[in-house]
Amino acid sequence: MAVDAIGSLSSSSSDAPSAAQLSQDDFMRILLAQLQFQDPLKPMDNQEFVAQLAQFSGLEINRQQSEKVDQLLAMQSVDQSVGIIGKNIEVQTSSGSSTVGSVTAVSFRTGEPRLTVNASGTTITDVKLSDVMLVR
Structure with missing residues (x-):
């Protein structure tokens, strides 16, 4: 069998x-x-x-x-992620500190949205939604 x-x-x-x-x-x-x-x-x-x-x-x-x-x-x-374009957010950085900036763009990597944040003249790319601590 x-x-x-x-x-x-x-x-x-x-x-x-x-x-x-x-x-x-x-x-x-x-x-x-x-x-x-x-x-x-x-x-x-x-x-x-x-x-x-x-x-x-x-x-x-x-x-x-x-x-x-x-x-x-x-x-x-x-x-x-599309809803927070142009809004100020507080982001947890990889070093553990937080940064406040404005969301300028949204891109997608493997189907997940990634934010581009302009914080005091510095552009932070590839920010996950899970890294967003506060939306103002």
């Missing part, structure tokens, strides 16, 4: 969350494997089978909702 691998396994711990993600197709393959290799004298209970299908559908809906929330948060951060 041969069993096919469902997902790739990685030995590094940083890849563990990505390897643990299964799609609905993977769940359907698991169910089909269960049906294919079940004992004919002890078939799977219909209620158990339907309960598993409902759980898999619920998991897929939760995954889709999580993706939508991530997209919504990304759009909200873009909206916030």
Whole structure:
């Protein structure tokens, strides 16, 4: 009896969350494997089978909702960054001190907004929204 691998396994711990993600197709393959290799004298209970299908559908809906929330948060951060153009902000610098300046531009790196701040004649680029401490 041969069993096919469902997902790739990685030995590094940083890849563990990505390897643990299964799609609905993977769940359907698991169910089909269960049906294919079940004992004919002890078939799977219909209620158990339907309960598993409902759980898999619920998991897929939760995954889709999580993706939508991530997209919504990304759009909200873009909206916030565009909304503070021309406003004075207080920014935490990499040295740990804070600087006050005016937001002059917004750029995007890997989908995340980055601010350009003019502080006392000095231009600070690549400021993350998480570095903004105060908007005036």
